[in-house]
Amino acid sequence: MAHVTRTGLLAGVAAASLLLAIPASFAQETPVEIERGQNDLFSSRVLTTALSNPWAMRWGPDGQIWLTERTSGEVTKVDPETGAQQVILTLDDVYTGPQHEGLLGMALHPEIGQGTGNDFVYIGYTINIGTETEPDASAQIVRYTYDEATGQLGSPEILIEGLPGGNDHNAGRVVIGPDMKLYYSIGEQGANFGRNFRLPNLAQALPTAEEVAAEDWHTYAGKILRLELDGSIPEDNPEIDGVKSHIFSYGHRNPQGLSFGSNGILYEAEHGPSSDDELNIIQPGGNYGWPLVAGYIDDMGYSYINWSEAPEGVERATTPPPEGVPVTQESEFEGEMIDPLATYFTVASDFPFDQQCGFICNPTVAPSSVLYYGGDAIPEWQNSILLPTLKHGVLYVQPLSEDGTEADGLPVAWLGTQNRYRDVLISEDGKTVYLATDAFGSVSQLYGTDLTTSVLHNPGAILKFTYGGEEGSSLAVAGEGNEAQAGGTSESAGGPAEWENPANQGATPGTDAPAATEAPAASDAPAADTPVSEAPAAAGGEADLATLVAAGQPKFVASCSGCHGVNGQGGAGAVLANNPNLADASHVASTIIHGLGYMPPVGADMSDEEVAEIGTYIRNSWGNDYGVLTVEEAAAER
The missing domain is CATH 2.120.10.30 (TolB, C-terminal domain)
Known part of the structure; x- marks a missing residue:
């Protein structure tokens, strides 16, 4: 049987034509x-x-x-x-x-x-x-x-x-x-x-x-x-x-x-x-x-x-x-x-x-x-x-x-x-x-x-x-x-x-992982252990809203947009745009951590800071205006 592997990494490949190019x-x-x-x-x-x-x-x-x-x-x-x-x-x-x-x-x-x-x-x-x-x-x-x-x-x-x-x-x-x-x-x-x-x-x-x-x-x-x-x-x-x-x-x-x-x-x-x-x-x-x-x-x-x-x-x-x-x-x-x-x-x-x-x-x-x-x-x-x-x-x-x-x-x-x-x-x-x-x-x-x-x-x-x-x-x-x-x-x-995606350097792990909740598939090094963003984490209830939103956006895109859409428009997951349920911070934190309905829990793969950042981002995007989800509120739902 042919063992189709070789050493050496693929050198840079230039795109050929616009529509039929290798990426x-x-x-x-x-x-x-x-x-x-x-x-x-x-x-x-x-x-x-x-x-x-x-x-x-x-x-x-x-x-x-x-x-x-x-x-x-x-x-x-x-x-x-x-x-x-x-x-x-x-x-x-x-x-x-x-x-x-x-x-x-x-x-x-x-x-x-x-x-x-x-x-x-x-x-x-x-x-x-x-x-x-x-x-x-x-x-x-x-x-x-x-x-x-x-x-x-x-x-x-x-x-x-x-x-x-x-x-x-x-x-x-x-x-x-x-x-x-x-x-x-x-x-x-x-x-x-x-x-x-x-x-x-x-x-x-x-x-x-x-x-x-x-x-x-x-x-x-x-x-x-x-x-x-x-x-x-x-x-x-x-x-x-x-x-x-x-x-x-x-x-x-x-x-x-x-x-x-x-x-x-x-x-x-x-x-x-x-x-x-x-x-x-x-x-x-x-x-x-x-x-x-x-x-x-x-x-x-x-x-x-x-x-x-x-x-x-x-x-x-x-x-x-x-x-x-x-x-x-x-x-x-x-x-x-x-x-x-x-x-x-x-x-x-x-x-x-x-x-x-x-x-x-x-x-x-x-x-x-x-x-x-x-x-x-x-x-x-x-x-x-x-x-x-x-x-x-x-x-x-x-x-x-x-x-x-x-x-x-x-x-x-x-x-x-x-x-x-x-x-x-x-x-x-x-x-x-x-x-x-x-x-x-x-x-x-x-x-x-x-x-x-x-x-x-x-x-x-x-x-x-x-x-x-x-x-x-x-x-x-x-x-x-x-x-x-x-x-x-x-x-x-x-x-x-190309949409300007600030999270393109991090992605939801798993070879067949479009979903927001797909888990690490790495054999020895789960991708969830690798930080998606170096943006400042939430520091507590007085954290700056803009800072939290900026930190949460790339994490949302990398880990959640596959189901909920990059603009919160929904798909396999719930529609987040103009969603009044997001007004309840504890509900948002609990859903991210423990899951709800068809959404499985993802809290084991996220820190309280990451939950707070993602939660704050979705609570203040696409027509939502519900303020900060704090680290303390996230931790309380563990």
Whole structure:
């Protein structure tokens, strides 16, 4: 297998063209030199906008793009030429949290629309089995029937329920294999780090026969499942540790990419902690190492710190870990582990994690999906894996060996924009590439020198790139209203202006972390321990309001704007602009520290001074005028 890592840092990369340039921030701490594709081979345009965090795209039987919208709970059809939208299903029981909960993966039966009666669509999503104030997410796979006459999905049938569904790393990809089995990926729910650092990581845990008989699926976290199309356990599933279950492979972190190639191989891509994103071939019964191993067993850049077994009194993840917190080196892994085809990227243990611009500058790319390209319409991509990335806003094209079982060198970066690419779809003729973008989050900065930004140029959109096309390039901020979502403005030929973000040198940690509440994902050095701003902290009730607001603004942008919007306009989180609830200082402090409703607690990752600064900023911005939130008021809510 190719170990795709090299020493030496990437030298500065100049942006090429305005719209199809690799971001200038691509010169971050990427530990290998990445070739850029010849983007002028493609024409480009915005196909459609105003999508609510699209997650999965599929070709429908009507030649339309069918996609899931995570936060609105809608399945939407999009015309691949005009961009016209039509909602064909709205879920009334979907639970949507800040970043990974909601309507996720979707697979269409291969015979849909062919008159065989198999007009089925398989959807994975999270529901709330708790209360509004104390939500408890759970995942399920539901089969819907497509009514060609009405163009709608209906007649839901739950195939399996009670699957793990947390506030982080749900993955949720759904595919149907050439064996006519259903494959479903589940992340390890972000256990053992950030706000979940006390939760045990179950990626290596396997169910007992008694648990399987009782339909207790709690150990399915960090796994890829293989199911019959009715949700039952296939007879030929692997028997792991003497037990047969839905589990097809295990030891996964956040496997957001899952796709079969025309060669019959099941490819998977998953997020690493702060290094070692992985591209894998999934084998029956295979162990892929997490959380004991990230990438290869090489003791480089990662060790397993088991915070779930930390002594009482250890309140948060710190580096180095206090005495008594179990630490395991990768070389201590016992048993057989399947190596990845490639990692993005493996670095030495002394790598300066989080020290340049937070998680964006760590040596991961955040692969959000995976797709095999076996055609020849784009000769440069023939026999390769396509990896949309969230952090870099590029489509990585990873060449493969002739038989598709090894990575052939390093990937090439194509089609760069200042966006978070969530999924990729290829037209039937292989010439047109569709990329779906997140509606919010942090990403490499295309313009300016601050490296990371929360300004997305095409939030909640589908971008269309045609090889050898003649439509030209038109990827400015698209659609009325998108400017407000992005926090930027449109400027004639200059394209979207970069919003002056004072917090671009600090970012919410976690490779897939658009949310205000995402927790540290660094393997050895949580980014929350690195100060975002050097502005003066709140000194107490008499602190100067202007000083507190100035100190709170960059912290809010870095840690909260992903959900609440850079202008407090809301999104996955509550609208803060002109919000009378902010008049109550204790309510603001309590909500930040302890959470409320769908907002999880973040107080463990913030000092009282930081809570006071952020609280004061939001209480005196966007039409709010409620005065100082003091350090003493914040401390009183602990």
